[in-house]
Amino acid sequence: xxxxxxxxxxxxxxxxxxxxxxxxxxxxxxxxxxxxxxxxxxxxxxxxxxxxxxxxxxxxxxxxxxxxxxxxxxxxxxxxxxxxxxxxxxxxxxxxxxxxxxxxxxxxxxxxxxxxxxxxxxxxxxxxxxxxxxxxxxxxxxxxxxxxxxxxxxxxxxxxxxxxxxxxxxxxxxxxxxxxxxxxxxxxxxxxxxxxxxxxxxxxxxxxxxxxxxxxxxxxxxxxxxxxxxxxxxxxxxxxxxxxxxxxxxxxxxxxxxxxxxxxxxxxxxxxxxxxxxxxxxxxxxxxxxxxxxxxxxxxxxxxxxxxxxxxxxxxxxxxxxxxxxxxxxxxxxxxxxxxxxxxxxxxxxxxxxxxxxxxxxxxxxxxxxxxxxxxxxxxxxxxxxxxxxxxxx
Ligand code: PHB
Numbered sequence: 065x066x067x068x069x070x071x072x073x074x075x076x077x078x079x080x081x082x083x084x085x086x087x088x089x090x091x092x093x094x095x096x097x098x099x100x101x102x103x104x105x106x107x108x109x110x111x112x113x114x115x116x117x118x119x120x121x122x123x124x125x126x127x128x129x130x131x132x133x134x135x136x137x138x139x140x141x142x143x144x145x146x147x148x149x150x151x152x153x154x155x156x157x158x159x160x161x162x163x164x165x166x167x168x169x170x171x172x173x174x175x176x177x178x179x180x181x182x183x184x185x186x187x188x189x190x191x192x193x194x195x196x197x198x199x200x201x202x203x204x205x206x207x208x209x210x211x212x213x214x215x216x217x218x219x220x221x222x223x224x225x226x227x228x229x230x231x232x233x234x235x236x237x238x239x240x241x242x243x244x245x246x247x248x249x250x251x252x253x254x255x256x257x258x259x260x261x262x263x264x265x266x267x268x269x270x271x272x273x274x275x276x277x278x279x280x281x282x283x284x285x286x287x288x289x290x291x292x293x294x295x296x297x298x299x300x301x302x303x304x305x306x307x308x309x310x311x312x313x314x315x316x317x318x319x320x321x322x323x324x325x326x327x328x329x330x331x332x333x334x335x336x337x338x339x340x341x342x343x344x345x346x347x348x349x350x351x352x353x354x355x356x357x358x359x360x361x362x363x364x365x366x367x368x369x370x371x372x373x374x375x376x377x378x379x380x381x382x383x384x385x386x387x388x389x390x391x392x393x394x395x396x397x398x399x400x401x402x403x404x405x406x407x408x409x410x411x412x413x414x415x416x417x418x419x420x421x422x423x424x425x426x427x428x429x430x431x432x433x434x435x436x437x438x439x440x441x442x443x444x445x446x447x448x449x450x451x452x453x454x455x456x457x458x
Contacts, residue, residue: 087387088128091378092151094172095162095186099138100262101288104164104367107320108186109133110358111371112161118353119379127387132157136168139232139261144168145175152179158389159184161374164367165286166190166233173197180391182381182398186374187367190233191452194418199391201398201418203377203411204370205337207284208452210313211238213424213445214282214335215245218311222279224254225311228269229284231258238284238313241451254278261286266297273308274301280309287318287367292325299328309333314438317429319365322436329429329436335444337422338366338408341437350407369407373420377401377413410447419450 093112095105109131116129123129132155136144144163151157152175160176160183163169169188173196176183185193185202194200218225227242229235235258243253254276259269273281281303285294295317298310310316314336322329340351340363350372354364364372381397382389399415409423424445427438 086126086128088130089159089382089387089389090130090132090155090157092132092134092148092155092157092160092181093162094134094136094144094147094151094160094168096138096164097135099140101164101286101290102138103320104187104288105135107365107368108162108164108371110354111364111368112186112375114350114353114357115372115375115379117357119376122379122383124383124387127382129382136163136165139165139167141167141171145171148172148175152181157181159378159394161378162186162371163188166193169193169200170196170233173200176200182391182394184374184378184398186370188234190237191450192233198418199395201377201395201401201413203374203401203413203420205366205422206419206450206452207234207237207313208241208450209337209422209445209448210335210424211241211282211284212245212451213448214311214313215242215251216249217335217426217444218242218280218282219246219249219251222251222309222311224252224278225280225282226254226273226276226278226308227256227282228273229256229258230261230264230286230290232261234286235261235284237452238282242282259285264293266294267301270297270301270303274303274306277306278308280311283310283312283316285316287315287365288321291316291318292321295325295328295332299326304328304331314338314366314427317427317438319363319438322429322438325436330431332429334427334429334438335424336366336427336438337424338369339425339427339438339440340364341427341432342407342409342425342440344407344409346405347407364407366408373403373406373408373411376403376406412447414449417450417453419453421447421449424448
C-alpha cells in the first residue's frame with residue numbers, strides 16, 4: 065500500500081511539473097525604469113505582478129505567464145519601437161503591454177497591427193493612440209477624460225484660469241479639453257503656455273502666470289518628479305498667497321510624490337480616476353496588499369492601478385481562451401472586459417473605441433492622519449467615455 069501511495073505521489077508530481085498541455089504566455093512589457101520620471105515604471109510592473117499574484121490560481125491548468133521586461137528609457141519612441149520589434153520577432157511574445165509615454169505607444173502601434181500582437185496600454189493617455197491600431201486596448205485613461213470635466217467644473221468656480229502643459233501629446237490634449245470645456249461653460253481663459261517636456265525651469269513660466277493674476281492655474285505635466293518640480297516652483301513664487309488656485313488632472317498631485325511636495329500641495333484641487341486615499345473597499349484592499357508586498361511606507365499611484373487593471377484584462381482574455389491565445393479573439397475579449405470592482409471604481413472597455421470607461425473624481429490634497437492625501441470629494445463624471453472620441457464622432 066505504501067509503495068502504491070509513493071508511486072501515485074511521484075506520478076502526480078511528475079504530471080504537476082510538466083503537464084502534457086503546458087503553455088507559456090509571453091508578455092512583452094515595455095515601460096520606463098530610467099530617464100525622465102523613470103520612477104514610474106516600477107509602479108506599473110508592481111501593479112501588474114500584484115494582480116497576477118492575487119489571481120494566479122484562476123489560470124487554466126498548465127498555463128504559465130512569462131514577463132519579458134524592457135526599459136524604454138523614458139519618452140524615447142525609437143527605443144520603444146526597437147524593443148517591441150525584438151519582442152515580436154525574436155521572442156515571439158503573445159502580447160505587448162505597458163508604456164508610460166505617448167510617443168512610445170505611437171511608435172509601437174504599427175508593429176502591433178502588422179504582427180497582430182494585442183497591445184494593452186497601461187498608461188500613455190493621448191486620445192488618438194487607440195485609433196492607431198485595432199490591436200490596442202487601453203486600460204489606463206485619456207487626458208480628455210480628466211481635463212474635460214475639470215474644465216466644466218472650473219468654469220463654475222473660477223472666473224479666469226491660465227493653463228500650463230508639457231509640450232507633447234497628452235499636454236496638448238489636456239489644454240484642448242480644458243479650454244473647450246471652460247469656454248462652453250462660460251469660463252474665461254487668461255492665457256495658455258506650453259513648457260518643454262524634459263527638465264523645464266518652471267520659475268519663469270510661473271512668474272508669467274503670477275503677472276497675469278488668474279484665479280486658477282491648470283497644470284498638466286507627466287506624473288513623477290516633474291510634478292514635484294511644479295509644486296516647488298508654485299510654492300517658491302508664492303502663487304497661492306497671491307490668490308492663484310492650483311488645479312489640474314491628477315498627474316500634478318500624483319500619490320507617490322505627495323510627501324516630497326510638502327505644504328505646497330495642500331489644497332490643490334484635481335480631477336482624476338484614481339486616488340490611493342479612496343475609501344472604496346476594493347481600493348482599501350488594494351492599498352493594504354501593496355503595503356504588505358512592497359513595504360509599509362509604499363503607496364500605489366494611478367500608474368500602479370493601470371498595471372493592475374491592465375493585467376486583469378489580460379488574465380480575462382487568457383482564461384476565456386483557456387490559455388490558447390488567438391489575437392483577434394483576444395481583442396474581442398479585451399473590448400468587452402469589465403470590472404465593477406476595480407480599486408478605482410467600476411471600469412469597462414468601450415468596444416467601439418477600445419478605451420477604458422471610468423468615473424472621474426474631484427479631489428483635494430489634505431492632511432489625513434499626518435500624511436498628505438488626494439481626498440475624493442465628489443464624483444464629477446460617471447462612466448466617462450473618452451470625450452475627444454465622443455465629441456468627434458462621425
Ligand atoms: C503620456 O505620455 O501619455 C503620459 C505620461 C505621463 C502622465 C500622463 C500621460 O502622467
